[in-house]
Each structure stands twice: as C-alpha cells, then as structure tokens.
Amino acid sequence: MKKLFACMLALLMVMSMFFGASAESTREGYVNTGKLHYDLNKEVNNGEPMTLEFWVQVELEETYRKWCDAYTALHPNITFNITSGSYDDHFMKLGMALPNKTGPHLFHMHNGFTDQFMANLKPYDPAVFPLEDLREDYTFVDESLYSGNMYYQGLAVMSCGVFYNKKMWAEAGLTENDIPKTWDDLAAAAVKLTQYDENGKVKVAGFNYNEMSMEYLITAMKYELGSAMFEKDGRTPLFNDDMKKVIEWLKDLYVEKKAGSVELPMSILSFSQSTSAMTYIGTWFGGWMQANAPDVEYGFFIMPSPDGNVPAAYDRSNIEVSPAINGNVTDAEYAVINDFLCYLLSNDNFVLDFALKQYGTPTKKCLIENPDVQADEVLGTTARFMDRLIYPGNYPDSYHSNLKKYFYDEVMLNGKDIDEMMKACKEEIIDSMESTEFVSEEGRYPHADELKFE
Amino acid sequence: MQHQLKAGKNSRRLSQSQRIMIVIAVMALVVFYAVFFIFPIGYALTGSFFNWMPTKRVFSFVGLENYRKIFEQSTLGLAMGNTLVFTVVVTLGRTLLGLFFAALIYSMRRGRVLFRTIYFIPVITSTVAVSMVWKWMYEPSNGPLNYYLSLAGIAPQRFLIDSSQAMWCVMAMTIWKETGYAMVMYMAGMTGIPGTLYEAAEMDGCTHWQAFRYITFPLLKTTTEFILLTSFVTYCQTFTQIDLMTKGGPGKASYTMVYYLYQEAFGNNRFGRASAIAFVLFAVILVFSVLQLRITRTKEAEKHA
Structure with missing residues (x-):
C-alpha cells in the first residue's frame, strides 16, 4: 500500500512538473505592457470544446496560425479552423458569404470594406475592450469607431x-x-x-x-x-x-x-x-x-x-486592422471571440508580428520605439513623420x-x-x-x- | 400474329419502376435548371429593378432607374461597341483560320495528328496563363514582339498601353488561342465527307480549289453555322483576357459588356445596375442568335423548296 502511495505521489509530482512546464510555455511569447487587461488564467466557454472558423489573407496565415496555436495551448478547448486566400479571393468570398450567413466566425478585415460589410458585423464587446484603456495603449482608436462601436482596431499604419x-x-x-x-x-x-x-x-x-x-x-x-x-x-x-x-x-x-x-x-x-x-x-x-x-x-x-x-x-496614411466578427455568431461564440481578440490586442508581440508582416508601423504606442521598427529604414522613416500623415478614413x-x-x-x-x-x-x-x-x-x-x- | 402484336404492345408499356425512374430523371433535370439557371436569371432580372447591394443587405425597388443610369452614361455604348467589334472579328478570325488550317492539315498525308495536336494545345491551355504570357510579349520596352519588329525595321509599338491598339492586341491573342477549336471541328466535319465525291470531281478535272469551293465548303455548312453561333455567344461574354491584359484600359478603351458589368458589381457594389447591364447584353445576344437561326432556317427552307 505504501509502495502504491509512493508511486502515485511520484506520478503526481511528475505530472505537476509536466503541466507546470506546459502552462509556462503557453504563456511564452505573451507580453502585455499596456493597460488593456487580459487574464491568462481565465477559463473560456466553461471548458467546453469549440472550433472557430477563421478566414485570413494568405500573407498573414503564418502570423495568425502562430497566435491561434498559442491561444489553443492556453485554452485547449478552443481550436481554430483557418482558411486562407489571396486578397481578392478572401474579400470576394466574404462579400458573398457574410450576407448569406455562411461566413466564418471571424476574419481578417480591411478597413476599405467597412462600408460593405458593416451590416454583417458585430462590434467588439465594450466590456472587454474599454475605450479609455485602448486609447491609452493605441493610436487610431477613435478613427476605428462607427457610431461609437468598435468593429476592429488599427494595428499597423501604412503610408x-x-x-x-x-x-x-x-x-x-x-x-x-x-x-x-x-x-x-x-x-x-x-x-x-x-x-x-x-x-x-x-x-x-x-x-x-x-x-x-x-x-x-x-x-x-x-x-x-x-x-x-x-x-x-x-x-x-x-x-x-x-x-x-x-x-x-x-x-x-x-x-x-x-x-x-x-x-x-x-x-x-x-x-x-x-x-x-x-x-x-x-x-x-x-x-x-x-x-x-x-x-x-x-x-x-x-x-x-x-x-x-x-x-x-x-x-x-491608412491602417491595417485587427480581425472582425461575423454578425451571426452565437452568444457563446461571441464571448470566446472577444476573449481571443483581447488576447491578441493586449499582446505586444502579436501586434509587433502583425505590423512587421504587414510592413506597417505599429499603432501600439509602446512599440513605436521598438528597435526592430526603428532599425527598418521604411518603418523607422514613416514613424518619424507620423505627425504629418493624414488619415482620410475608409x-x-x-x-x-x-x-x-x-x-x-x-x-x-x-x-x-x-x-x-x-x-x-x-x-x-x-x-x-x-x-x-x-x-x-x-x-x-x-x-x-x-x-x-x- | 396476335401473340406478336401483344408482345409489341407490352414492350412499349413501361413498368412502374421504369416510369418512376423517368419521372425522377426528368425532375432532377428540371430542378437542376430551375436552381442553377431559371432562378438566378429570374433573380437577376428582378434585381435589375432594385437598388441591390447584397453585402449591405440593401434591396429596394427603383423601377427603371438602373436602366436609365446605364443608358445615360457613355460607357454602355463604348462597351457595347467594343463587344460587337471583338465578337465579330474574333468569330470570323477563328472560323476562317480554323477552316484554313483544317483544310491544310487534312490534305497532308503524314503528320496530321502532330499538327492537329500542336494547333489544339492553346485551346486547352488556361486563358489566365496565356493572357499573362501575351501581356509580357506585348511589353513595349522589354517584350519580345517589339524586339522582333525592330529586327524587321518596324518602329516599336505600344500595344496594350495604346488605346487604339489594346483591343486588337487582345483579339489577336484570342484568335491565336481559339483557332484550334474551330480547326478540330472542321476536321471532324471533313471526315464525314465521302471520298467518292472528290474522286468524281477529280475525274471531272476539278482543281483543288474547285473541290474545296464546291464540295468541302458547302458540306461543312452545318459545322460553320455551329462554330459561328457558339463563337458569337461566347465572345459576347469576353471577360478574362480583358481583365488580365488591360483591365478595360487604357482608360476605358477596351471595356467590354461583361467587364463593365463586373466593375459595377464588384468594383462599385451595385448589383442592380450590373444586372441591368447583363439584361441589355442578354437582349442583344438573343436578338442576334434568333436572327442567325432565322436566316439559316430560311435558307434551308428555300433549298428544300
């Protein structure tokens, strides 16, 4: 009996070491130096499994896949089914799918399509994304609002x-x-x-x-x-x-x-x-x-x-923006999507990855002085002139x-x-x-x- | 005898399961056509009277406003003119060249299959790939066409960036790509012409040209009519090569009806106006097709009379 108890204790120790290490690794890469709060320990969807359809532009597939995987590692009950397409295909498919209620739960958005897609979008949950916190962390917050609602947040400035x-x-x-x-x-x-x-x-x-x-x-x-x-x-x-x-x-x-x-x-x-x-x-x-x-x-x-x-x-100037939410998602899906988006937007490393991939200057204020951004001739130069770049809207x-x-x-x-x-x-x-x-x-x-x- | 008649009657009478199978097959076809042809056409026709923006869930009745708008703008006339020129030139070019190459290859004793295959390859090659290659060939500064023209002492041309040449450049590419189809159709038609006719003609002292003029060409009439009609309907709807090679430009110099329609639907998100353009095009194709069939039938009737 003693032997069995010792064995079980040893097994428990090994398991706790394993899970402890794995919990650490899921947090790897997540850095939040901003005000927007994200709780890494909060359970989502009551631990029930859920798969989210996520359509992305092919150039961003790698970046999104990386951070979707990181989120799944943090919340193993949430998985993503990523579908990628070229810019034209992606937005043409969305244009047909969203009104017909066959679109994905969330998708890579371009602000040029705001007017077309607006009727089929759900805004970000203001309880998860308090505007005062976002304004503290980001530029281009108010420019991304429509009738006071936020449908996406600008992540990288292009000029x-x-x-x-x-x-x-x-x-x-x-x-x-x-x-x-x-x-x-x-x-x-x-x-x-x-x-x-x-x-x-x-x-x-x-x-x-x-x-x-x-x-x-x-x-x-x-x-x-x-x-x-x-x-x-x-x-x-x-x-x-x-x-x-x-x-x-x-x-x-x-x-x-x-x-x-x-x-x-x-x-x-x-x-x-x-x-x-x-x-x-x-x-x-x-x-x-x-x-x-x-x-x-x-x-x-x-x-x-x-x-x-x-x-x-x-x-x-123009902005490359965060993913948008399909207007037809259920309440449970909406809650998980908001949690995922909060994970992304509060994460300095995701925003930096996204901006560098899109070749734009990050809108997250703490990243403007980032050495990778400043070292790049194009992004560094654009950052220096940001005050004199004008955003005309979508x-x-x-x-x-x-x-x-x-x-x-x-x-x-x-x-x-x-x-x-x-x-x-x-x-x-x-x-x-x-x-x-x-x-x-x-x-x-x-x-x-x-x-x-x- | 009575027994035979009974058997004959029985053979014409269908069993219950056969009748069910026929009903299912017919219904499947009816449903297929209803879902994929009649419904979309009806929906588009309805949409042409509406301010229709599907992505914005807008569908409000505007009567003839879409038709008024498109007839008011000069783009419709330009696109219609371009489409007709494109259709007539490419249809004739493809048909005549197809007939020429078919006659040439058919008269060869050896290498028929080889040449038929060579001429048919462009037909089965993707229009997208062909358009991209021809676009590069037409490049004014680095393209091979200007290089060969310069070797022949001809001044370099601007091809696709010249509004007076762009449309002709796309037509040339299309004729090159599509001739093989007409050629294969004609060759198939030629195999159906009895050799005895040529033997008789030869005995009567006919030249090759006379044999072609009085035997081959008249007996290929059905093939010619088929090629002309299908080409006409196909080229009235030209889009891919225009989109890839000129984007309707320079300016609107190579706008065709379908490119104009596409721009309205996917460029300006105005599906109502795009539907109106589609129905104007539909009416034009219908009128020309009916005219073509009427002429053919009249000639047939005259012949039989």
Whole structure:
C-alpha cells in the first residue's frame, strides 16, 4: 500500500512538473505592457470544446496560425479552423458569404470594406475592450469607431514614400546628402538617374510612377500643396488648381524632363528589375521587395515637400486592422471571440508580428520605439513623420482606381486634356460614392486647420 | 400474329419502376435548371429593378432607374461597341483560320495528328496563363514582339498601353488561342465527307480549289453555322483576357459588356445596375442568335423548296 502511495505521489509530482512546464510555455511569447487587461488564467466557454472558423489573407496565415496555436495551448478547448486566400479571393468570398450567413466566425478585415460589410458585423464587446484603456495603449482608436462601436482596431499604419535603388544612386554620383528636400530636387535627381538607349529612349527611368503609383502620388502631392482629398462635406472629391498643378508637374517629369517613360513596366516591377531608379509606392513595398527582389538594395524617403518647408501633410496614411466578427455568431461564440481578440490586442508581440508582416508601423504606442521598427529604414522613416500623415478614413477603392484611369491612362497614355479629365473623373467618383456612406475623417487631422477643403 | 402484336404492345408499356425512374430523371433535370439557371436569371432580372447591394443587405425597388443610369452614361455604348467589334472579328478570325488550317492539315498525308495536336494545345491551355504570357510579349520596352519588329525595321509599338491598339492586341491573342477549336471541328466535319465525291470531281478535272469551293465548303455548312453561333455567344461574354491584359484600359478603351458589368458589381457594389447591364447584353445576344437561326432556317427552307 505504501509502495502504491509512493508511486502515485511520484506520478503526481511528475505530472505537476509536466503541466507546470506546459502552462509556462503557453504563456511564452505573451507580453502585455499596456493597460488593456487580459487574464491568462481565465477559463473560456466553461471548458467546453469549440472550433472557430477563421478566414485570413494568405500573407498573414503564418502570423495568425502562430497566435491561434498559442491561444489553443492556453485554452485547449478552443481550436481554430483557418482558411486562407489571396486578397481578392478572401474579400470576394466574404462579400458573398457574410450576407448569406455562411461566413466564418471571424476574419481578417480591411478597413476599405467597412462600408460593405458593416451590416454583417458585430462590434467588439465594450466590456472587454474599454475605450479609455485602448486609447491609452493605441493610436487610431477613435478613427476605428462607427457610431461609437468598435468593429476592429488599427494595428499597423501604412503610408507611401519614395524607394530608391542605392546602387544606381551611388553610380550617378549621388550621396545621402542628395536625398531630395523639394520637388525640384526630386526632379533633378530623377534626371540624373535616367539612362537612355542609342535612340534616346528611356532605358532606365530616374523615376517611375506607372500603373499603380501616379494616383497615390497625386493625393500626396496635393496634400503637400495644402489641399484635402474631399471637400468640407466629406464626400465630394476636391479637384482644384492644386490638383491640376500636380498632374502637370508629373506629366512634365516624363514628357519634358524625360526622367521616366510610360513604356516601362509598372512601377513596382520596373523597380524590382532595376529598370527604374526611384518609384513612389506604399510602405508595404518594403516587404514585397524583401520577398521578391532581395538582391536589390533600396533606400526610402518620404515624398519631399514642394519648397522644403513642412507641408500641411506629407502624405496619406491608412491602417491595417485587427480581425472582425461575423454578425451571426452565437452568444457563446461571441464571448470566446472577444476573449481571443483581447488576447491578441493586449499582446505586444502579436501586434509587433502583425505590423512587421504587414510592413506597417505599429499603432501600439509602446512599440513605436521598438528597435526592430526603428532599425527598418521604411518603418523607422514613416514613424518619424507620423505627425504629418493624414488619415482620410475608409474611402472607397473607386477613388484611386478612377484617378488612375483618368490621369494615368487618359492623360499620360492617351494624351487627353487635364481639365476635361478632371471633370469626368470627379463625376465618376461622385457617382460611385452614391452607394457608400463614407464621410472623410480629414477634419480630425491635428493640422486640419492648415488644409484647404474647397 | 396476335401473340406478336401483344408482345409489341407490352414492350412499349413501361413498368412502374421504369416510369418512376423517368419521372425522377426528368425532375432532377428540371430542378437542376430551375436552381442553377431559371432562378438566378429570374433573380437577376428582378434585381435589375432594385437598388441591390447584397453585402449591405440593401434591396429596394427603383423601377427603371438602373436602366436609365446605364443608358445615360457613355460607357454602355463604348462597351457595347467594343463587344460587337471583338465578337465579330474574333468569330470570323477563328472560323476562317480554323477552316484554313483544317483544310491544310487534312490534305497532308503524314503528320496530321502532330499538327492537329500542336494547333489544339492553346485551346486547352488556361486563358489566365496565356493572357499573362501575351501581356509580357506585348511589353513595349522589354517584350519580345517589339524586339522582333525592330529586327524587321518596324518602329516599336505600344500595344496594350495604346488605346487604339489594346483591343486588337487582345483579339489577336484570342484568335491565336481559339483557332484550334474551330480547326478540330472542321476536321471532324471533313471526315464525314465521302471520298467518292472528290474522286468524281477529280475525274471531272476539278482543281483543288474547285473541290474545296464546291464540295468541302458547302458540306461543312452545318459545322460553320455551329462554330459561328457558339463563337458569337461566347465572345459576347469576353471577360478574362480583358481583365488580365488591360483591365478595360487604357482608360476605358477596351471595356467590354461583361467587364463593365463586373466593375459595377464588384468594383462599385451595385448589383442592380450590373444586372441591368447583363439584361441589355442578354437582349442583344438573343436578338442576334434568333436572327442567325432565322436566316439559316430560311435558307434551308428555300433549298428544300
């Protein structure tokens, strides 16, 4: 009997050691330096098993899987069934599935789809996510609220800027001191970097804004001239003389200065193939380059202002956001999902992983000075200019797709008149906005008083 | 004799289980068509009179507003014109080239299977893959087409980024990809033509061209009609290559009806307006198909009379 008792005691000790170690390991990686509270020891769903369907964009699958597994290790009764798809597939499938009540319990969200998906979403539970705590931990809290409800939280800030090829920069005799401070500096550097073939055609563009850059560049340069994207009503696109000036400047860069050519491939491809020395694109491009052209050494700077002075805003910013909750989940599922989301949002390491994966600057305040963020040329530079980046809100995709269609395609490729195209483009954007409830957030920008809204 | 008649009657009478099987088979087909064709078409037709945004759960009656809007905008006319040009050019190109290659290969004594296979490969290759390769070939600065043009002393072209060339570039790719189908259909038709006709023609001193003109071509009439009709219906709905190669551009230079429809539905979330476009396209296809069938039947009737 004594022997049996001793054996049982030994077994209990071994088991307690094992479970003790395992409990420690589930906490591994979870760091919370913020105010949003998460209780690692709380049981969820009364210990009853539950599987949550989670749809994610393929680029984020690894990150989400890692943290879902960590959550399952903490709460073994909760498992996740992760389905991934490309950006287009993911959001098109959601668009069909959510209204038909066949969507997942939670999914990776993009704020551009807020207007479309809103009717099918459930807000985060305010009891789990007190706004005052979130405001203390994060930026972009109030910008993520709709009628006072939070449907997601911005986790990473994206912006745009100029990527330059360091090797070409050096070969053209340019140094770090030549990083442009004005539009004229930028044009001069672009001219210097341009290479021509024997027939005088552009072989290597000094600057490339083809296909997926010009539309965003117009917005940034217009901000730098002090003009907002939308008029005071927050819905009518502001197309004014500043906009015309920007389009003329960009056209001049290609047509008169011959520092670029529409005949080269689209901006990101050309830059990655070293047939363009500079391009203007979203900060996400840093991650894209690491994955697709790791041999090309690049530098990054924010689009310079027209005259070297601090402008009303340097550029636009946007946020990559936390997962959203399907409006059709049951109360029990809702409670577990909120617990999981609280686990993610309170966890510094998840937010850092997410931001680095998305190639954006983390919105969690404690992470802005993070060495990994600061060491990265793109993220570090963007973080330094954060105060002068403007968040216009979740304007519809059609805004920039129309800018591309009318100013890159019609003006640059088809040589149409700028004034006529501005009129046609504005009409089409207004028409496409009819189906949305979007209202610009530009009025909330801390330096909004420096902007023109008409 | 009586016994035989009885047996004949019995053989025509179906057993209970056979009748049940027939009812099930017919019902399955009816249900299939109702669920996958009639219901979606009816729903889309209804939707064309509504402000319909499924993701926002909006479905409110607007009468003819969607039709008024699309007829008001110049995009409909542009897309319709592009679609008709695309359909006519590709249909004719595919049919004529298909007939030409079929006649050429059919006349060969050796290597028929090899050439038939080579010409058929593009048909079974994914449109997505083919579009991406052709897009690269059309690249003005690095693409091989401009390189070969320069070797021939021809000035480089802008192809897909030139609004006057973009549509023709997509049509050329489509004809290249689809000719093999028409060719195989024609070759199948040619095997059905009795060799004795050619022997008789040869004895009468017919040239190859005369044999083709007066024997082969007339006897392939049914095949030609089939290819023309199916091509017309298919190319009126062209989308994939436009989306992948030009995105309807530059500007709207290569907008087709289905691309326009897609943009309205998935770009602007206006399924009501997209449905209205779909029904305008449906009406056009219906009118042309009926006309084509009428002409064919009239000719048939004249022939038999």
